[in-house]
Amino acid sequence: MALSWKARRRWSLVILLVGMPAYIVLAVSILNMLDRPPFWLELIVYVVVGFGWVVPLRFVFRGVGQAAPDADDEAGSGKE
Numbered sequence: 713m714a715l716s717w718k719a720r721r722r723w724s725l726v727i728l729l730v731g732m733p734a735y736i737v738l739a740v741s742i743l744n745m746l747d748r749p750p751f752w753l754e755l756i757v758y759v760v761v762g763f764g765w766v767v768p769l770r771f772v773f774r775g776v777g778q779a780a781p782d783a784d785d786e787a788g789s790g791k792e
Contacts, residue, residue: 715772724776727769734763757781 715723739761743754 717775720772720774721776723772727772732765735761 739758743757747749748754749757
C-alpha cells in the first residue's frame with residue numbers, strides 16, 4: 713500500500729521531530745558504551761550512521777517539499 717502525499721508529509725514530520733533525535737541519542741550512547749573509539753573510527757561510524765537512516769526512509773521524503781499533486785498551479789503558488 714502506497715502512502716499518499718499528505719501521509720508522507722505527516723510521517724516525515726514525525727520522523728524528523730521524534731525519530732531523528734532518538735536516533736542521534738541512540739548512536740551517541742552506543743559509541744559511548746564502546747569506551748570512545750579512536751577519533752578516525754568514531755568519525756567513520758558517525759558518517760555511516762548519518763547516511764544510514766536515509767536509505768530505508770527515502771520513499772517517505774521523496775516529493776514532500778513540492779506542492780501537493782492535486783493543488784492547482786495558480787492556487788498553490790501564492791502569486792497572482
